[in-house]
Amino acid sequence: MAGLAAVAAAVALTALRMPAALALMLSGAAGLAWTGTLDRAWDPLAALLWSPDLALVPLVLMLGNTAFYAGFATRVHDAAAVILQERRGGLALAAIGGCAGFAAASGSSLGCAATMSRIAMPAMLRAGYDPRLAGASVAMGGTLGALLPPSMLLIVWGLLSGTPVGAMILAGLLPAALSLAGMVATVLWWVRRDPRSAPLPQPATVSPGAALRAVWPAPVLFAIVVGGIASGLLTPVAAVAICLALTLGLGLAQHRLTPGTLWSALREALRQTGAVLLVLVAAKLFLVFLDMTGIPAALADWAAGMPRLGVLALLVPACAVLALLAEPLAMLALLLPFGLALADAWGLDAVWAGIAAVKLIEIALVLPPFGLIAVIVATASRTVPSGPILSGVARFLFADLLVLAAIVLFPALSGWP
Template identity: 70%
Template sequence: MTSEGMGTAGLAAMAAVVLLTALHMPVALSLLLAGAAGLAWAGALDSAWGPLAGLLRTPDLLLVPLVLMLGNAAFYAGFATRVHDASAVILQRRRGGLAMAAILGCAGFAATSGSSVGCAATMSRIAMPAMLGAGYDPRLAGASVAMGSTLGALLPPSMLLIAWGLLSGTPVGAMFLAGLPAAVLSLAGMAAVVLWWVRHDAEAAPLPQPLAIAAGAALRAVWPAPVLFAILVGGIFFGLVTAPGAVAICLAATLAFGVIQQRLTAGTLWLALRESLRQAVSILLILFAARLFLTFLDVAGIPAMLADGAAGIPRPVAVLLLGLGCAVLGLLVEPLAMLVLALPFAMALAGAHGLGPVWAGIVLAKLAEVAMILPPAGLVVIVIDKAIRAVPARTTFAGVERFLFPDLLVLAALVLFPGLALAIAG
């Protein structure tokens, strides 16, 4: 078989995954069928065992069940949503305070769950009724939750960054640290848009009736979430523990705090464990199938072909093309499938321009974040639409448009100044 024929087969396999997933076949099954069929056709099934065994031996694989259990335990213990509650109290006298509290609450939820979609489903039910009840513009209410939820793609322990690390062979701890600068800049941009919006349209965010809760009491209630985040980031940054070790410590602390505060009972612990196991099986199946699929792409020579093509394209143009591809994929597949399909392109782009997989992973995570909010089928917005019927998707999309410019500025900064993604990761 010629190299051109193998390359064509690899591209056909990628198209098949997109088609099958768009037809609502489970992501894991789509990747498995395309990868296994491709390897069998190429007579290279034996080449799959080594990469699969390597994935199973990777200690970072433990992060999948650990992060899921951490997120579920923090949710049932009430830690994941306290950042929003405390922020709403502290910012209650500032116009637009509830919208900024929603964004900060999403950041707090993402910092324990690692999931943008889960954040959108939960925080929309918590933050949006408060904003709508206070008379907020539905566009601002929906968009603040949608934008805040996308921080789950960059803030540790992001499941997208975990998947990237496992599939690209990059230490996940480095990915966690590398995502922080982009997440902080994105958060600052979202807050700036809220302040600009309410300054130019005061009626978009009327001042609510003050809550009879002191700011000090709110801060005392919120302490578990920042402590857990500090343990996670600090432990990895100072080299005290590995990423799985840091998450395991956070999980143990969450369980201890929850039991001591009588927020975690035998019943809620069982629910958290059951949900975590179900979610872990689903994600692990996707990762194993993705590893098989990516092995076929290697056999087909797709990475080498992409690297040759990327070498002659300026970096900003190449990222723009990759972003357009992610925007199209965002209409058809979920974020994890998007990451798998775009991984060879991102790695080829990084290699052609002398940049490493850490930078490529952060740029791709940022592109996936943007794709999750783009009309007409941004996944995060659709999730919010299903959770809060009072605010239709088209209304949230109309609000999201105002947040896109600073989000794209952050992406441009990552492209033009690659060291930004490596400032903390090293």
């Protein structure tokens, strides 16, 4: 009963607009104090705070902010728009690719939605694109960043669950590629079915070669992270640190970073780091108490006898409701104990549970009729209301849900050779 009360309290406090970190901390600490087991939280907290991978939090956030102010994060979209400009639906495909690149660098799907909606959507609307296609492309593209390295959600899952962060980062690559393929297929199907949704483009004014020369830092940074970790030559912390140093060097050499923009990047990164660290500590307290109550294991034992797709059918709408109350990091903390227990009951590992949970959260953030990311896109763009965007998102959901079902049914998709 104490565990159920803690979960209910955390959800209720979050629904009352209390910061998620404070809600989790109060619920977890109160539960531990009530049961007289507060001392059991010190060792897990110490292990979390002394973890070498904890340095990834400020490094990734600083990398994302620096890449944004240097223009590297948004240049992926600009180059893709030039390369795909002469293809019907090319601007929508460029928006998806650009959102993926920005979200991967920033580690935030919500931040990507707010920024890219002001960059990608005006170009599509000026070209005569259907507002549903324009808004949905940005909203769906942002969800890819949760699975692409260095994803903050995957880093947080690794830190809270004790799973190697490098394994989590690499495990997201194939699901991200499948998700991207599904989105591309949806755009191509949409514009073929309704050519008026994406008018014939104007001739390109910039050569694809020039666009590629301008965008080269982004794939190089991606290759350093993935190649360094996969080869074992670099730890995740070292790989991200090298990328940050390279981004700073290139930004300064190309005069894209100034003392003012560097200070803005540092200030924003420090603010975000404080928020993430607070969530991590609060979530750890909450998870320690919840694990002691045995609720996750009991729920997993009940669900283990059900078909996996049946469990998934229950989780998708539940997470859609939870997305209205909590931010993605808090959602991840609430899902983590149940995901780990369910994976254990099914004979699977924590890496699979993390990939499935992150994909589930990202779908919940765009799922109609609420869709937090769609609302953010509509608010930031100020030109297209959330209704048409959610209508467009609905056309992408079949492919995205298919990818989630494949991850659940075929756990090897979240593995790394």
